Amino acid sequence: EIVLTQSPGSLSLSPGERATLSCRASQSVSNTYIAWYQKKPGQAPRLLIYGAFSRATGIPDRFSGSGSGTDFTLTISRLEPEDFAVYYCQQYGGSMCNFGQGTKLEIK
Amino acid sequence: QVQLNQSGPGLVRPSQTLSVTCAISGDTVSSNSAAWNWIRQSPSGGLEWLGRTYYRSRFYTDYAVSVRGRMTINSDTSKNQFSLHLNSVTPEDTAVYYCTRAPLIEDSIWTWGWLDPWGQGTLVTVSS
Numbered sequence: 015e016i017v018l019t020q021s022p023g024s025l026s027l028s029p030g031e032r033a034t035l036s037c038r039a040s041q042s043v044s045n046t047y048i049a050w051y052q053k054k055p056g057q058a059p060r061l062l063i064y065g066a067f068s069r070a071t072g073i074p075d076r077f078s079g080s081g082s083g084t085d086f087t088l089t090i091s092r093l094e095p096e097d098f099a100v101y102y103c104q105q106y107g108g109s110m111c112n113f114g115q116g117t118k119l120e121i122k
Numbered sequence: 123q124v125q126l127n128q129s130g131p132g133l134v135r136p137s138q139t140l141s142v143t144c145a146i147s148g149d150t151v152s153s154n155s156a157a158w159n160w161i162r163q164s165p166s167g168g169l170e171w172l173g174r175t176y177y178r179s180r181f182y183t184d185y186a187v188s189v190r191g192r193m194t195i196n197s198d199t200s201k202n203q204f205s206l207h208l209n210s211v212t213p214e215d216t217a218v219y220y221c222t223r224a225p226l227i228e229d230s231i232w233t234w235g236w237l238d239p240w241g242q243g244t245l246v247t248v249s250s
Contacts, residue, residue, distance in 0.1 A: 015187075047235075049235075049236040049237070051169075051237075053163075053169070057243075058220055058240035058241065058242060058243050059161075059169065059220070059222075059237070059240055060240075061236055061237065061238040061239075064235065064236035064238075065236075070236075070238060102168065102169055104169075104236070104237070106224065106234060106235055106236055106237075107227070107228075107233050107234070107235070109184055110171060110184065110186055110187075111159075111171045111224075111234075111237075112171065113168055113169040113170070113171065114168070115168045116168045116169075
């Protein structure tokens, strides 16, 4: 089973700043089968990125994904007030799928 | 587009069975190109994948190790819905339960992809 470790656990930034969130896998993730989700209180998770790089439908281009092997990154280029939330990475493609523990992005 | 609508009781007694249903519109539970998943988020925790069902000539299921033996996913083609049943619940099963869809991304080896869309979530509290 692949274990995903996200860092940092929380991040305090101001609107307009750049956010860089990390997701490290315990072993290489085949075919870059990594997705990123945004989770706000009282709402269902929202798919942002799949295949490590591809933006989901309707996701603004300030969100981008990168990485390969065991290290993956979600970057938000210029934070908007609505971007402050918890972000999860997810590995898929196997007999099970796993999530990281999340990174909480807070307003500074 | 695909939409998922959840229903189920909000309170379950300890040792009883927790059941949540997810009604599908815009796709079918017997689609050959989708898997139907259950995820939960406990009050203090992150997202936990619980299991999936998918149809390839018959219905198959996969379960997370943490709930294997206690969890069953059933599919109802006449109502186009699937259901989670978790038995012998304890207060640790208190969570918001979500249903969600995963697309088939590799047909030859039945590989399932990212999770989208999601149901609205059902808060289930286990308490006496």
